[in-house]
Amino acid sequence: DADVTQTPRNRITKTGKRIMLECSQTKGHDRMYWYRQDPGLGLRLIYYSFDVKDINKGEISDGYSVSRQAQAKFSLSLESAIPNQTALYFCATSEGHDTQYFGPGTRLTVL
């Protein structure tokens, strides 16, 4: 079984809809991250969490919110989706400052 799972893997939605992407990990890591990937732009950090009570904005947090429901779960929400939020979204985990391990990604399309 995969250590980092993301649901859904693909989602098509309409402008203005609220969307939640979920991430779960079985690695026991304390830190979790949400990234966005756009063609030609690499990976950009949206939010990160060092533990259940800690949430921090990344470089592109506008239009997004997160919730760390438990050590193993970190969800990303788009309160009112817009077309330029169409992208691949990746969750990652790490133990302290150590290497980050990525989930398989969610492909989100906002029409």
Add this chain to the structure above:
Amino acid sequence: GQQLNQSPQSMFIQEGEDVSMNCTSSSIFNTWLWYKQEPGEGPVLLIALYKAGELTSNGRLTAQFGITRKDSFLNISASIPSDVGIYFCAGQRGGSNYKLTFGKGTLLTVNP
């Protein structure tokens, strides 16, 4: 914000050829990482480098942490079709700064 310049953006090579790609930065990093991403999957760590000058191999892959701590390169020897994918470098400042800064990736295509 912090940027990594990764080159080349894409490469088309024949099976059996060697490949080299690199990342440079205007700032110092304490850790350099190289990831590979295949279609429909998330990035997977290939090699991690923690010391300036360090040269590390993983099978046919070899990566080096530049002496100035502002660059790193990745070499793939004797390429095979399954090497196809996007290769990303990432730098980490270390200490209390956990953040990874990613390059924009190198798309590698290997013709059999």
